[in-house]
Amino acid sequence: MTQVALERPGVVKLAALPPLALYVHIPWCVRKCPYCDFNSHERSGALPEAEYVGKLLEDLEALLPSVWGRRLSSVFIGGGTPSLFAPGSIDALLSGVRARLPLDPGAEITLEANPGTVEAGRFRGFREAGISRISIGVQSFDDRMLKALGRIHGAEEARRAVGSALEAFDNVNLDLMYGLPGQSAAMARADIEAGVATGVPHLSAYQLTIEPNTAFYSKPPSLPGHDLSADMQVMVEETLRGAGFENYETSAFARPGHRCRHNLNYWEFGDYLGIGAGAHGKVSFPDRITRHSRIKQPREYLAAGSTLAEDKVIPAAEVPFEFMLNALRLPYGFSSTLFQERTGLPVTAVARPLQVAEEKGLLERDLQRIRPTAKGRRFLNELLELFLP
Numbered sequence: 001m002t003q004v005a006l007e008r009p010g011v012v013k014l015a016a017l018p019p020l021a022l023y024v025h026i027p028w029c030v031r032k033c034p035y036c037d038f039n040s041h042e043r044s045g046a047l048p049e050a051e052y053v054g055k056l057l058e059d060l061e062a063l064l065p066s067v068w069g070r071r072l073s074s075v076f077i078g079g080g081t082p083s084l085f086a087p088g089s090i091d092a093l094l095s096g097v098r099a100r101l102p103l104d105p106g107a108e109i110t111l112e113a114n115p116g117t118v119e120a121g122r123f124r125g126f127r128e129a130g131i132s133r134i135s136i137g138v139q140s141f142d143d144r145m146l147k148a149l150g151r152i153h154g155a156e157e158a159r160r161a162v163g164s165a166l167e168a169f170d171n172v173n174l175d176l177m178y179g180l181p182g183q184s185a186a187m188a189r190a191d192i193e194a195g196v197a198t199g200v201p202h203l204s205a206y207q208l209t210i211e212p213n214t215a216f217y218s219k220p221p222s223l224p225g226h227d228l229s230a231d232m233q234v235m236v237e238e239t240l241r242g243a244g245f246e247n248y249e250t251s252a253f254a255r256p257g258h259r260c261r262h263n264l265n266y267w268e269f270g271d272y273l274g275i276g277a278g279a280h281g282k283v284s285f286p287d288r289i290t291r292h293s294r295i296k297q298p299r300e301y302l303a304a305g306s307t308l309a310e311d312k313v314i315p316a317a318e319v320p321f322e323f324m325l326n327a328l329r330l331p332y333g334f335s336s337t338l339f340q341e342r343t344g345l346p347v348t349a350v351a352r353p354l355q356v357a358e359e360k361g362l363l364e365r366d367l368q369r370i371r372p373t374a375k376g377r378r379f380l381n382e383l384l385e386l387f388l389p
């Protein structure tokens, strides 16, 4: 591992504030999947929807003084399984958000849904509540793989959910996974092709990884070897590019005009408010960049007066690394203007690590942009380490 000392990055000084998004976390699922390390909890009985929406709006209210005069460019309701909430609860949430913070006209508003928790009527209800984009956690169209992943739905149910979503929404994403227990290259290809055949304009394809604090971590399944998984990744990228999707972030693929604006805002180091159990946020001020996070356990979150778990200023020396952690996921990279706008630091603050990364063939730059090379994308961690403070 090579670390290169950053030139004294000095103090953060932002000439303008970045776009502002809102992330809403809904932490319940029907059942906990064995590979999942998200803040998601198996529901027991009816969900306290009205109480939780009230708490979300209290979180937002408490954040208002820090974003006075700003507008929201996107909202993302993630989880967990937000589609477990009734359309009426999502309507109450979005009305409450609009009453407190203005939304850009045409703001993207995404809701995550899981097959097995949605039927056609529910999708229409979400659209009437103001949702404009649906992201469905399909993972696979193969019953054997879905069973191995401990999902509550089967392939047929997944197809029905996607069909119903497409009847109510133009903008639909499918989450798919590859590198699954017992999966062959042909099976992985069949899944990606099945995703394309649904006609959705956005696909996210993730390799299954075994994370600490999951059931798979304590009892690991047998996964495809390193070479087979790497071949699958190449197959995913080639198949989706061949089908007309742009690979605009490591795992994200979109037809023209369908990039996820909310996620792009993260990768371009924009601001976002985090409300709900375990949610994280980032807010910039002219002289500092801050991060906040909330109490994770739903029961403790609901009982707390203030739900803030942490609210801290990112030290100026760590800002370039945080920027790179996001922006280097973009194959087309970033401009030095964006670096300066979002970090409040001149690009000369990272002159040395940029030079070393270039010499190692991990990064390339021209007059307009700084972007990871194919090698840099493959060895992203090695590239990122160069920017550690």
Ligand code: SF4
Binding pocket: 028, 029, 031, 032, 033, 036, 037, 038, 040, 079, 080, 081, 114, 137
């Ligand atoms: S449905 Fe999604 S969030 Fe819920 S446990 Fe499974 S992987 Fe995690």
